[in-house]
Amino acid sequence: MLHDALHLLHSPIAWILYFFCAFLMGLSKTGIQNVGSLAIPLFAFLFGAKESTGIVLILLAMSDLMSVIYYRKQLIWKEVLKLLPIALLGLLLALAVGKFIDDKAFKIIMASCILFGIGIMFWMEGVKDSHREMLSNGKWYAPIFGFIMGFSTMIGNAAGPALSVYLLSRKMDKFTFVATGAWFIMILNYIKIPLQVFIWENVTWAGLLLNLMAIPFIILGGITGIKVIKKLPEQNFKRIIQILVIISSILMFFF
Numbered sequence: 001m002l003h004d005a006l007h008l009l010h011s012p013i014a015w016i017l018y019f020f021c022a023f024l025m026g027l028s029k030t031g032i033q034n035v036g037s038l039a040i041p042l043f044a045f046l047f048g049a050k051e052s053t054g055i056v057l058i059l060l061a062m063s064d065l066m067s068v069i070y071y072r073k074q075l076i077w078k079e080v081l082k083l084l085p086i087a088l089l090g091l092l093l094a095l096a097v098g099k100f101i102d103d104k105a106f107k108i109i110m111a112s113c114i115l116f117g118i119g120i121m122f123w124m125e126g127v128k129d130s131h132r133e134m135l136s137n138g139k140w141y142a143p144i145f146g147f148i149m150g151f152s153t154m155i156g157n158a159a160g161p162a163l164s165v166y167l168l169s170r171k172m173d174k175f176t177f178v179a180t181g182a183w184f185i186m187i188l189n190y191i192k193i194p195l196q197v198f199i200w201e202n203v204t205w206a207g208l209l210l211n212l213m214a215i216p217f218i219i220l221g222g223i224t225g226i227k228v229i230k231k232l233p234e235q236n237f238k239r240i241i242q243i244l245v246i247i248s249s250i251l252m253f254f255f
Contacts, residue, residue: 008055008210009046017042022214023221025059028160029067031225032232033181034244036063037160040110049107049156050098054202056157057192058211059218064186066222071179079170080184083146087188090150095195098155110156116148136169153188154195174229 009015021039028036043052098106135141145166153159163185167177197203232240 008206014046018046018210019214019217022059022217023224025056025063026066026218026221026223027225027228028221029060029063029182029225030070030178030222031227031229032240032244033178034160034164036060037158037244038247040156040158044107044110044156049104049110050200051202053155053157054196054200054204055207055210057189057196058203058208059214060157060185061189061193062211062215063218063222064182064189066219067178067182068186070222070226071175071182074175074179075183076172076176076180077183079142079167079180080187082142083149083166083184084187086143086146087150087153087184088191090147090152091154091188091192091195092150094151094154095199098200106155110152110158113148113152113155113158113162116152116162142166149184150188153185154192159185159188174232178229 009018021042024039025036028034040052040056043056046052047055097109101109145162148162149159149166152162163181167181172180193203
């Protein structure tokens with residue numbers, strides 16, 4: 001099993017990229033959400049689009065625990081519960097779609113999910129404040145975003161852009177933003193584990209062993225994220241989130 005894990009990555013550069021991505025995962029969970037989205041196309045490059053989702057999922061599950069423990073008092077449960085039911089429907093649809101498509105189609109859908117989130121982000125930026133508030137308080141708003149997040153998290157662990165757009169529109173402070181997002185994604189990720197083990201069959205013992213090797217880098221990223229978010233001004237935080245969403249989607253088309 002150790003032999004299989006070590007052969008999942010074929011060069012020193014691949015190992016460096018893998019551990020760097022693990023660091024980004026930790027950083028995204030406790031500090032700058034969506035910096036982890038930069039790792040998604042890199043993982044697809046290292047392992048293949050569909051296979052990478054199984055390896056990334058366990059890394060995310062490890063990172064989620066660190067985040068929710070640290071930010072356990074700052075989330076808004078109402079927002080999590082508002083999104084969750086319809087997100088599960090999106091997740092189940094993606095589960096069915098992902099079972100019957102090849103790796104190339106899977107990659108295209110992953111990139112499309114991220115681009116769709118960007119489109120929503122720019123559209124919301126162009127809407128007047130009064131209209132934006134009216135839209136974000138509409139009955140359709142949370143269900144639509146919940147469905148998009150559920151589908152995109154299952155198809156490529158790519159719910160970050162849509163989640164960021166939704167949470168930014170709710171006018172949360174940066175700590176509540178990180179906490180609420182972390183709890184919502186953690187619930188979805190732990191639901192996904194048995195589905196990917198038994199239906200997609202892309203969570204393996206070799207992959208789990210590879211994940212264990214990355215734990216120190218996840219922790220380092222998490223500690224860095226906690227320090228960064230404390231010092232980062234609120235407006236800069238929002239702008240960085242938006243920039244990272246754009247970069248991560250562009251990378252999908254190159255990797």
